[in-house]
Amino acid sequence: MSIDPRHTYKPSWRKPVGMFAILGLIALWAVLVGSLSGLIGGLPMVVQVVIYVFLGLVWIWVLPLKRLLAWMETGRWRSF
Template structure:
């Protein structure tokens, strides 16, 4: 079976998504740093999990070629 071009493109897209997410969250560190520790913990827990949401359709596309 011939390898698909979607897998390398998808892997690059995942790395780009992670990099963009890290930059976006890190740029908020000045504001977030002034919050109480428990609020910071909640924020970083939620944002640490939320970035996974766009991966499901991307991984599906990498495997099947379809977004849905």
């Protein structure tokens, strides 16, 4: 007799909380970068592209998305 996995799985509250946290971080980062648009907008187009690409990469490296995702999956802030 096999056990139906739908009855043994208990959804974690961390995933919905983590999703809302990610949305909040995205909104906060967008407001921060958008507030710099007045300064960045006066620069040459090529420099603007470099700055916005850099700021987009900072979003990945600096903000704690990797740890937040690990917490959502495991309940620990470190995945190892």
